[in-house]
Each structure stands twice: as C-alpha cells, then as structure tokens.
Amino acid sequence: MIKAVIFDLDDTLYGYEALDREARGRVCELVCAKLGIAAADYEEAYAYGRRETKRQLGDVAASHNRLLYCQKTLEYLGVNPVPLSLRMYETYWGTFLEKMRLFEGVREFMDRMREQGIVMMICTDLTAHIQHRKIEALGIAKDIRYLVTSEEAGKEKPAPEMFALCLKKLGMQPEEVCYIGDSQVKDVEGAAAAGIRAVRFYPDMPGAEQYGKLAEMILAAGRS
Ligand SMILES: [Mg+2]
Structure with a gap:
C-alpha cells in the first residue's frame, strides 16, 4: 500500500526550461544596459561564471546558486560585482517565480x-x-x-x-x-x-x- x-x-x-530562458534574458538585458556591452559578451561571461562555480564546488547545492554565477559573470567582465550581483539575482528569480x-x-x-x-x-x-x-x-x-x-x-x-x-x-x-x-x-x-x-x-x-x-x-x- x-x-x-x-x-x-x-x-x-x-x-523549468522556458522560465529559465526568459529570466536569463531579463538579466542579460539588465546587465547589457547597465554596462553598455553586447549580449554576446554577456553570454560569454555568464557561461564562464556558471562553469567556474560548478567546477569549484562540484555536486553540492551551492553549485546551483545563481548569486555566485552573477558575481563571477561580473568578475569575468572586469567590473565590481558587488553593486549589481544581487540585482541580477533578484531580476532572475523575480521573473521566474512570478510566471511559475x-x-x-x-x-x-x-x-x-x-x-x-x-x-x-x-x-x-x-x-x-x-x-x-x-x-x-x-x-x-x-x-x-x-x-x-x-x-x-x-x-x-x-x-x-x-x-x-x-x-x-x-x-x-x-x-x-x-x-x-x-x-x-x-x-x-x-x-x-x-x-x-x-x-x-x-x-x-x-x-x-x-x-x-x-x-x-x-x-x-x-x-x-
Ligand atoms: Mg527535475
């Protein structure tokens, strides 16, 4: 029984997939507008941030933490990650959670x-x-x-x-x-x-x- x-x-x-795509798109728009960079450059930095986080942490929950991806994305772009990481994170989850x-x-x-x-x-x-x-x-x-x-x-x-x-x-x-x-x-x-x-x-x-x-x-x- x-x-x-x-x-x-x-x-x-x-x-998950469609929401992730939309939410990531919103973060890309935000960062590109703030920093005056092209979407392709942002995407390259984001891919690095995600890959590096996963490489450093391995199979643990924090390896999915988007705040870490955001920090590393900005670090890769050579800008101070502190003023913008949390806003990127909240833009992502705000978009995602609202549409679930x-x-x-x-x-x-x-x-x-x-x-x-x-x-x-x-x-x-x-x-x-x-x-x-x-x-x-x-x-x-x-x-x-x-x-x-x-x-x-x-x-x-x-x-x-x-x-x-x-x-x-x-x-x-x-x-x-x-x-x-x-x-x-x-x-x-x-x-x-x-x-x-x-x-x-x-x-x-x-x-x-x-x-x-x-x-x-x-x-x-x-x-x-
Ligand atoms: Mg699943």
Whole structure:
C-alpha cells in the first residue's frame, strides 16, 4: 500500500526550461544596459561564471546558486560585482517565480492524494531558500508535508543520502512510498536504488495524462 508520494520539483511539478530562458534574458538585458556591452559578451561571461562555480564546488547545492554565477559573470567582465550581483539575482528569480505554473494534472492529482490521506513531499537538488520560494509561488505549500533539499542532505541526487532522509522524515519503509521525477538517473534510478517504486515524468508530454495514470496506479495499490 502506498502511503506517501515524493515529487522531484523542477520539470516534474512545473516546466523549468522556458522560465529559465526568459529570466536569463531579463538579466542579460539588465546587465547589457547597465554596462553598455553586447549580449554576446554577456553570454560569454555568464557561461564562464556558471562553469567556474560548478567546477569549484562540484555536486553540492551551492553549485546551483545563481548569486555566485552573477558575481563571477561580473568578475569575468572586469567590473565590481558587488553593486549589481544581487540585482541580477533578484531580476532572475523575480521573473521566474512570478510566471511559475503547475503542470496540468498536478492540482487534481494532489487533491486526490489528499482525499486518500496520502502524504506528499518534495525531494530536490538546490538550496532550501529558493525551493521554498518556488513551492510558495506554485501555491502548493499546504499540500507538501516535508521537503528535502540537497543543501540539507549535503549531497545531490542520486546519492542515497537524499532518499534515506526522505524516508526518515516520512517514517516509512521504501515499499510504502512512490517517487515521481523527470530525470532517469537522478530520480528514477536514485529512488529505485533505495528500494522506492519510481515513475518517470516526461515534461514534454501532457501532464494531465501522466498524473492521471499515476493516481490510478497509487489508488489501485491502496485497494490491493
Ligand atoms: Mg527535475
């Protein structure tokens, strides 16, 4: 019997790519206007900032911290990063969070789970601060009972620590839990290695159909 559902967040509950593209475009416009540089030069600096942050930090939550990308972008451009980094960061997240919408089918799925008393939680790479803001922006803060981030676990998916911490918070056995996520390696294989039944979500395919099928599977498991 399934007693809990664990969701990945990005590209599982909402679509990341289009929002990221739009938000990055807004930051590019801001910096180009402020510094009087061409978009291509900004993009080169941004690519450096992101790459350097990831190279220095490896697989930890801070490697996704956009404030670090912003600082390094400006450092690469040879300007003082202090006056502009935070504004870049807030432009990015302001744009992103304002436009976030749940995939079709998620709201209905969560309502069905709640009716059955099935607990819902999120297991996600990245820092707790931003993931809390996303959950709030999506309007699902009251649906989600627990959150595990890679910042908290100290490791990123598919590390077993992430899934072990989820089970610990739930106080459940792996076979009582179902996991849904878009990454074959991080989500599906990570959860499966912890003995958790995992279902892959395809963000480019209709969400309502996928969440509908998942609800049927979970409710059928409850009846058996
Ligand atoms: Mg994801």
